[in-house]
Amino acid sequence: MGPYVLTEEGKRYLSEGLPELNLLKMLENGSVPMKTAQSMENFSVAIQWAKKNGWVEVRNGVLVLVKIPGSYEIESALNKIYSGESLPDGAIQILLQRNLIQEDREDARRRAEKYKGSEVSSLNEDLIKTGYWKETIIRPYNVEAVGGKIYPGKKQPYAAFLDWVKNKMVGLGFEEMNGPIVETEFWNMDALYMHQFHAARDIHDAYFVKEPRYAKSLDKNILNAVKKSHENGTSESRGWEYQYDVKRAHRLILRTQGTALSARTLSGRPNVPGKYFSIARCFRYDVVDATHLPDFYQLEGIVIDKDLTIRHLIGLLKMFAREFANSDRIRIRPGYFPFTEPSCELFVKHPQFGWLELAGAGIFRHELTQPLGIKHPVLAWGIGLDRIFMSTSGINDIRDLFSYDLNFLRKSEVVY
Numbered sequence: 001m002g003p004y005v006l007t008e009e010g011k012r013y014l015s016e017g018l019p020e021l022n023l024l025k026m027l028e029n030g031s032v033p034m035k036t037a038q039s040m041e042n043f044s045v046a047i048q049w050a051k052k053n054g055w056v057e058v059r060n061g062v063l064v065l066v067k068i069p070g071s072y073e074i075e076s077a078l079n080k081i082y083s084g085e086s087l088p089d090g091a092i093q094i095l096l097q098r099n100l101i102q103e104d105r106e107d108a109r110r111r112a113e114k115y116k117g118s119e120v121s122s123l124n125e126d127l128i129k130t131g132y133w134k135e136t137i138i139r140p141y142n143v144e145a146v147g148g149k150i151y152p153g154k155k156q157p158y159a160a161f162l163d164w165v166k167n168k169m170v171g172l173g174f175e176e177m178n179g180p181i182v183e184t185e186f187w188n189m190d191a192l193y194m195h196q197f198h199a200a201r202d203i204h205d206a207y208f209v210k211e212p213r214y215a216k217s218l219d220k221n222i223l224n225a226v227k228k229s230h231e232n233g234t235s236e237s238r239g240w241e242y243q244y245d246v247k248r249a250h251r252l253i254l255r256t257q258g259t260a261l262s263a264r265t266l267s268g269r270p271n272v273p274g275k276y277f278s279i280a281r282c283f284r285y286d287v288v289d290a291t292h293l294p295d296f297y298q299l300e301g302i303v304i305d306k307d308l309t310i311r312h313l314i315g316l317l318k319m320f321a322r323e324f325a326n327s328d329r330i331r332i333r334p335g336y337f338p339f340t341e342p343s344c345e346l347f348v349k350h351p352q353f354g355w356l357e358l359a360g361a362g363i364f365r366h367e368l369t370q371p372l373g374i375k376h377p378v379l380a381w382g383i384g385l386d387r388i389f390m391s392t393s394g395i396n397d398i399r400d401l402f403s404y405d406l407n408f409l410r411k412s413e414v415v416y
Contacts, residue, residue: 004095004101005081005102006082007099007100007102009099010078010101018075019040019046019049022041022046023037023047024050024065031063033061033062034061054067055068073091077091078100123138156412157409162279165299169301174277175276177264181283182255184250186215186226187260187264188255191260191263192260192338193338195338196248198240198338205285207253208252209253215251215252226371227244227249229368233367234367234370255281258278258298258299258300259380259382262278262302263368266304266372266378270304271304273303273304273305274302275301275303278299280297280300282296290398290399293399296386297386298383298384299382299385301383302378303316303379313344313381317332318332320359324383324385324388324392325358325388327348327391330348330349331355332345335361340380344361345361346381348391350390357387358384358387358388359381359384361382363377364380
């Protein structure tokens with residue numbers, strides 16, 4: 001909207017005074033009978049604005065002066081419009097509402113006239129109101145021109161990938177496992193038949209919780225069954241043959257492996273046959289570089305059924321390499337994990353870093369499954385999702401997975 005000018009009513013009020021101010025002059029002595037006040041010109045307008053401003057009150061048929069204003073914004077605004085000065089939007093709206101000002105149509109016509117007969121790229125308000133758009137040449141639109149870049153809101157790329165993995169696993173018939181990030185040594189290691197004082201625990205580089213140091217309780221039946229497995233073994237083994245430390249089992253750490261969720265699930269009477277998975281955030285102390293972070297996401301999974309063998313497990317690993325890493329260049333090598341036998345490791349080829357370890361897998365040992373009440377073979381694996389995402393998205397630095405670089409986030413593909 002362009003500059004404004006006074007209407008005829010606005011001009012009259014400027015010269016003769018605003019009705020509400022004229023009413024105040026009538027009340028110089030403090031009050032007048034309502035009948036006397038009603039005889040003045042534009043009384044209805046005057047009383048409306050005088051009462052709205054809190055200047056007057058009606059008491060028993062008498063109009064009483066309550067407050068005398070020092071200065072009046074509306075009167076000042078009229079003078080500014082007359083002088084060609086600008087006003088704040090609030091004052092303009094009041095004057096428009098009272099029909100005291102209107103848009104300067106001559107000014108709009110002058111602004112539009114400069115476009116007459118010339119080429120314009122877009123129509124504006126002046127051209128439309130004055131009708132001069134009919135006499136202008138509107139520049140043709142180039143529908144093939146490249147528009148300005150738009151950066152819409154979208155999911156963080158790695159978070160979107162994790163959602164995709166979850167939906168993929170559910171689509172393959174797996175049920176999701178859930179569990180705490182702050183875990184006990186019992187579920188993270190003891191229940192997995194890892195010797196409490198064996199060097200195999202050192203590779204986990206666990207973060208120990210400073211306070212509280214210990215969990216309040218563990219299921220006594222499961223704790224005793226695992227304790228017996230460690231000390232004396234099961235029907236098919238002699239165990240580790242050492243004195244099991246019950247207090248240490250209660251020690252709190254940050255979860256170092258998603259396998260802790262598998263142990264919890266097996267202890268809860270899972271379906272047989274059954275397929276379970278989790279996308280577990282795990283924590284291990286490490287030196288941060290292009291391929292290592294102190295926390296990572298692991299796709300943990302187990303399959304329970306009778307007569308399962310290592311051939312079934314290898315078939316699953318090959319499928320996961322194709323489905324998640326989009327790679328047929330894989331290697332499966334023998335491996336060692338304290339809680340599986342036989343054990344193997346899955347590697348995929350990365351264009352820059354060469355062969356990357358993608359997963360550790362195996363068949364759970366009966367020293368793990370029997371104390372948890374499982375009598376059938378259990379195939380188990382843990383897949384490093386961070387490295388899968390790197391191999392499929394062309395990322396060469398694992399730190400970019402959690403990057404604050406807006407340029408990286410803007411260039412990432414939108415995932416539906």
